[in-house]
Amino acid sequence: MADQEPHSPTTPPTTGRTGLSARLLGGGIEPDPRFTLANERTFLAWIRTALAFLAGGVALEAFAGDVFPTVVRTGLAITLLLVGMVIAAGATTRWIRVERAMRHSLPLPLPWIAPVLATGAAIATGIMLGVLIFR
Amino acid sequence: MNARHSAVVDPGLQPERTTLAWSRTLMAFVTVAALFLRWGGEHGAVVVLLFGGAIAVALAIGATQRRRYTHRAQAMGQPTGQPKVGPxxxxxxxxxLLGAAGLAVILI
Structure with a gap:
């Protein structure tokens, strides 16, 4: 997205912006609306990822029954819920940071929620496999 | 969606794709809501609150879709995108909050 044709708006920034948006996005030059929408869709994809973790935790607690010892099952459900919450919070942070970077023509920030996602999924899957195999 | 509102058509269909992304997110909330109901047997009537919370978010998204699509469609071709932080x-x-409520129900 950042490597598309450079966008050179003629109108300067931020007039008419009010409240929360003004405070969080700060100055800079309003980016091409298409980039803003792309950022929004990426944000929504992260939110759905967070919801998938929530759904995983809820489903584990609801359906896993006696497959796992209760402590392990509840512990895993809690872990998945927590990872989902962290990703959801990180999604907004990232949305804002990307929006800010675009407004100042800076390189887009790296997504730190990506390693959270990978680590969370790997740990949860690892524990589940381990318990299923060795219990 | 309502093409009459968009004077400028974006060949990349970005407003439409963004609206669809919101629709998928809405359905994800419905899925989570339905899963929460499965806790009823173990955790009791409190799960209705979890279900209701997730459904309320889905309804809020659904109720504002058309308005927000129109806003996006009108922003196409304008020099400014006017991103909204609020949503x-x-x-x-x-x-x-949904995750925290779920945690509370599990732990209490």
């Missing part, structure tokens, strides 16, 4: 912050907060 993003609210959506994240909703997911975090």
């Amino acid at each position: 993003a912050v609210a959506l994240s907060a909703a997911v975090v």
Whole structure:
């Protein structure tokens, strides 16, 4: 997205912006609306990822029954819920940071929620496999 | 969606794709809501609150889809995109609260 044709708006920034948006996005030059929408869709994809973790935790607690010892099952459900919450919070942070970077023509920030996602999924899957195999 | 509102058509269909992304997110909330109902047997009537919370978010998204699509379609071709922070912050907060409520029900 950042490597598309450079966008050179003629109108300067931020007039008419009010409240929360003004405070969080700060100055800079309003980016091409298409980039803003792309950022929004990426944000929504992260939110759905967070919801998938929530759904995983809820489903584990609801359906896993006696497959796992209760402590392990509840512990895993809690872990998945927590990872989902962290990703959801990180999604907004990232949305804002990307929006800010675009407004100042800076390189887009790296997504730190990506390693959270990978680590969370790997740990949860690892524990589940381990318990299923060795219990 | 309502093409009459968009004077400028974006060949990349970005407003439409963004609206569809919101629709998928809405359905994800419905899925989570339905899963929460499965806790009823173990955790009792409190799960209705979890279900209701997730459904409320889905309804809020659904009720504002058309208005927000129109806003996006009109922003196409304008020099300014006017991103709104509010919906993003609210959506994240909703997911975090839903997760926290789920944690509370498990732990209490």
